[in-house]
Amino acid sequence: MITGKPLFSTERIQAKVKELAARISEDYSGKELLAVGILKGAFMFFSDIVRSIEIPMTLDFIIASSYVKTETSGEIKIHYDIKGDISDKHVLLIEDIVDTGVTLNHIRERVLSRTPLSLKICTFLDKKERRLVDVPLDYAGFIIPNEFVVGYGLDYDNKFRNLPYISIFKKKMY
Ligand code: IMP
Ligand code: MG
Numbered sequence: 478m479i480t481g482k483p484l485f486s487t488e489r490i491q492a493k494v495k496e497l498a499a500r501i502s503e504d505y506s507g508k509e510l511l512a513v514g515i516l517k518g519a520f521m522f523f524s525d526i527v528r529s530i531e532i533p534m535t536l537d538f539i540i541a542s543s544y545v546k547t548e549t550s551g552e553i554k555i556h557y558d559i560k561g562d563i564s565d566k567h568v569l570l571i572e573d574i575v576d577t578g579v580t581l582n583h584i585r586e587r588v589l590s591r592t593p594l595s596l597k598i599c600t601f602l603d604k605k606e607r608r609l610v611d612v613p614l615d616y617a618g619f620i621i622p623n624e625f626v627v628g629y630g631l632d633y634d635n636k637f638r639n640l641p642y643i644s645i646f647k648k649k650m651y
Contacts, residue, residue: 478646478647478648478649479627479628479637479644479645479646480644480645480646480647481644481645482644483628483642483643483644484621484624484626484643484644484645485619485629485642485643486642487641487642490525490601490629490641490642490643491525493601493618493619494522494525494526494529494601494618495529497526497599497616497618498526498529498530498531499529500616501526501530501532501569501599501616502529502530502531502532505530505532505567505569506532508532508567509532509533509534509535509566509567510530510532510533510534510535510567510569511534511535511536511537511559511563511566511567511568511569511593512526512527512530512534512535512536512537512569512571513536513537513538513539513559513568513569513570513571513588514536514537514538514539514571515538515539515541515570515571515572515573515580515581515584516538516539516540516541516557517540517630517632517638518572518573518574518630518631518632518638519571519572519573519601519630520630520638521629521630521638522571522573522601522629522630523571526571526599527571535566537559537560538557538559539555539557539558539559539570539584539588540555540556540557541553541554541555541556541580541583541584542554542556543579543580553579553580553583553584555584555587558587559588559591562591563588563591563592563593564591564592564593564594565594566593566594567593567594567595567597568588568593568594568595568596568597569596569597569598569599570584570585570588570596570597570598570599571599571600572598572599572600572601573600573601573602573629573630573631574600574601574602574603574604574626574631575600575602575603575604575608575612575614575617576604576607576608577607577608577609577610578608578609578610578611578612579609579610581598581600581612582610582612585598585612597615597616598612598613598614598615598616599614599615599616599617600614600616600617600618601617601618601619601629602617602618602619602620602621602626602631602643603617603618603619603620603621604620604621604622604623605620606622606623607623624645625645625646625647626643626644626645626646627640627643627644627646628640628641628642628643628644629641629642629643631643633646
């Protein structure tokens with residue numbers, strides 16, 4: 478069940494998206510960007526932030542999954558990967574949340590092996606205290622405590638992704 482009032486309201490989310498997009502637009506000015514959304518979780522954040530970044534860009538996706546419901550198993554499957562040569566691209570990976578860092582580290586190394594011109598990472602949420610693998614985060618929206626959150630693309634068992642706000646999710650106790 479979803480507990481209490483949202484951790485981040487739609488208004489706070491949108492203000493943070495604008496702030497991150499302004500920083501990215503400034504940092505990449507004069508460059509052409511390849512924005513890569515990591516699906517499914519980042520779909521909502523990705524579609525918001527790319528609309529606010531004011532530089533020329535192309536878009537692609539990586540579809541990744543790790544098994545189990547609330548915990549990350551460490552086993553990552555890539556179902557779809559960036560198409561074509563990226564050796565002349567400035568790649569910006571866009572992720573919903575970094576928890577242990579295992580997923581993003583795996584994806585980062587995979588992308589780096591294709592020698593992009595540059596690689597940076599933007600995550601909306603950072604569950605810093607849970608980190609097991611150190612992944613460099615260039616842009617992070619909010620640092621959050623060790624709670625399971627849903628909404629704004631984030632799911633529990635594939636549910637709640639459509640919520641326009643972020644809430645803490647607790648398993649029902651009987
Ligand atoms: P990591 O590999 O442990 O960093 O896990 C990253 C992935 O686990 C994210 O991309 C999410 O899909 C999922 N995840 C981690 N924490 C949460 C959460 O609080 N809510 C929803 N999904 C989460
Ligand atoms: Mg994700």
